[in-house]
Amino acid sequence: MGSPADLLDIDSELSDAELATREKVREFVDRRIRPNIARWFADAHFPRELVPEFGELGLLGMHLDGYGCAGRSAVEYGLAVQELEAGDSGIRTFVSVQGSLAMSAIHKHGSEEQKQRWLPRMATGEAVGCFGLTEPGAGSDPASMTTRARFEPGSESGDSGGEWVLDGAKRWIGMASFADIAIIWAKVAEPQEGGGERDRVRGFIVPTSALGFTAVPIEPKLSMRASVQCDITLDGVRVPADALLPEHPGLAGPFACLDEARYGIVWGTVGAARDAFEAALSYAKEREQFGTPIAGFQLTQAKLVDMALEITKAQLMALRLGRLKDAGRLEGHMISAGKLNNARIAITICREARTVLGGNGITLDHSPMRHASNLESVRTYEGTDEVHTLVLGRHITGLAAFR
Incomplete structure (x- = not known):
């Protein structure tokens, strides 16, 4: 039986596969989230033990194709996150940050090597990602970000391909304090035809274990308490040349x-x-x-x-x-x-x-x-x-x- 809120029998517009996806996630929410969410919210606790369970359900990057991702339809993904948010927005946010932001960035803009390295592990929950775009002074206007990346070429002997050095700060970055990698967006000075340089936004895969990377949870919060949002500081963080996401430079x-x-x-x-x-x-x-x-x-x-x-x-x-x-x-x-x-x-x-x-x-x-x-x-x-x-x-x- 559908919800009393479905006044137009919208359920009849859904396929058997779509309904099955919804019921699978609804059962998970009823079993694993509803009995515990009040305590998690009160204690400001994100249940990290759920992450591999999300992977087993195929929820992480479920709308992406290949690389261990489920490749489900947009409607099935929508139904899944709808049921997760019926449990709690903070729980749904993890799945969104992991799949729609961090994994999507690699899937849309990464190299084949980057996709092969990270997406299968992220789809299972073995690796967790975060997405660093918003800054303390750049929320609705990301074009005004101040985080910068500069490239330092490698040695002449050829034993190093060079490094990117990142400096700046990000704010309200979900899961950053326990993520394995961060997708960091920064301005890079790039040469223009005819001379001179211009700033262009580029994405980087940054291991959170890198020296100079710090993520501190923002506390206390009156909202999203069963989730984690952080301040990130990037103080001379060095990553290899191939940390750059090569495709689709700019804010697009x-x-x-x-x-x-x-x-x-x-x-x-x-x-x-x-x-x-x-x-x-x-x-x-x-x-x-x-x-x-x-x-x-x-x-x-x-x-x-x-x-x-x-x-x-x-x-x-x-x-x-x-x-x-x-x-x-x-x-x-x-x-x-x-x-x-x-x-x-x-x-x-x-x-x-x-x-x-x-x-x-x-x-x-x-x-x-x-x-x-x-x-x-x-x-x-x-x-x-x-x-x-x-x-x-x-x-x-x-x-x-x-x-």
């Missing part, structure tokens, strides 16, 4: 990865909203006031109806984007529309669901307020409401309002 490189993560958020936020709605509905049927379950009161029913309508619309948007992505027709402004709408309605639904629970809703016995807290982060990362609004404004008017 990280942006292509961000689009993958944003696509996952379109689905994931629906999972958080649905879980909060179902918690409120279940509570409303059992909680009695004035001699009747509060689900029987008009104002409560109005809240539940509004939540179900928005979840149904958000699910349709996610499915539409998934079908477009599988057909190779998904465009950037479409992802912005999905991220903006679904993150915005999800946090509203979770807050409203908390009101149905009354005072009990502020405890970790119930999920809505935890989801709402997490969604403050989800609504902010991978593009704020304001940035996605301006992306859509540019698409509609043809005029860029960023500067």
Whole structure:
């Protein structure tokens, strides 16, 4: 039986394979995440023991082809992260950082040797990656990053191919304190035709064990507590010449990865909203006031109806984007529309669901307020409401309002 929030029988639009993927991940969430998430959230603990289990389920880089990745469809990936986020946004974030950001960067922009070396190990969870783009002073405007990389040629004897030296800082980098590698984006001065140099953003695979690399978890946090976000310092970090991601230089490189993560958020936020709605509905049927379950009161029913309508619309948007992505027709402004709408309605639904629970809703016995807290982060990362609004404004008017 589908969720009461599925007012239009959207489940009937899903194939048997898609439904099977959803049920497999839903069972995992019910068994491994729901019984523990309140404690993990309260203790600000990310359960690293889940990482190899994600690998066994084929969740890490599941939408990528080859190199030990599952190669599943965009819709199947969306359904999987939706179920993970119904458990908790912080848990889903690990899968997004690993697969849609770090692995995607290597898959899209790496050399064949880099892909062969890292992707199979990352797909199983043996190796963990993070994605260093955001900086203390460069969030919504990554073009203003100050992290730099310079190349130092090797010796004339030919026994060294040279090294890249990285200096700078990154902030809000998920999993950096226990990752094995970091995808670091930095500006490089490159020669221009006709003389002179220009800065261009390039990506590097940086072992977190490298001298001068430091990652410190950001604490305390009021959101995403069952996840880890870090400050990174790069102080003369040296990596070999082949650490450079050779393909697609410029900001188009990280942006292509961000689009993958944003696509996952379109689905994931629906999972958080649905879980909060179902918690409120279940509570409303059992909680009695004035001699009747509060689900029987008009104002409560109005809240539940509004939540179900928005979840149904958000699910349709996610499915539409998934079908477009599988057909190779998904465009950037479409992802912005999905991220903006679904993150915005999800946090509203979770807050409203908390009101149905009354005072009990502020405890970790119930999920809505935890989801709402997490969604403050989800609504902010991978593009704020304001940035996605301006992306859509540019698409509609043809005029860029960023500067």
